[in-house]
Amino acid sequence: MSDKDKVWPTGLTEAESEEIHRHLIQGTQIFGMIAALAHLLAYLYSPWLK
């Protein structure tokens, strides 16, 4: 069994761990973009920072 196929204490292999992490990062990026858009709209259409 090579090291790449090792099952770690969480029950995941390195490849599976990196796949989960990739999705988490992508979700964070999408959330960040939506939040940035929401803040832009709030800045434009509310008295915030005026």
Next chain:
Amino acid sequence: MIYGKIWCVVKPSVGIPIFLSAVAIASFSVHLAITTNTTWVKEFLNGKPKAAATAPAKADATTPAVRT
């Protein structure tokens, strides 16, 4: 990917809810602090127009006075 192997040692069923909760609690706290420490949010949400809420700023544009 940097830190991609974290889920080998942290169970995703524990780590992901903690991560999402941290984001939710942090953003909620910031927004709560803004609503409780300013007056314009309440006024704006109760229908006070943006122009009226920023009327002093408009006056400043024509007469350069010191803003307090």
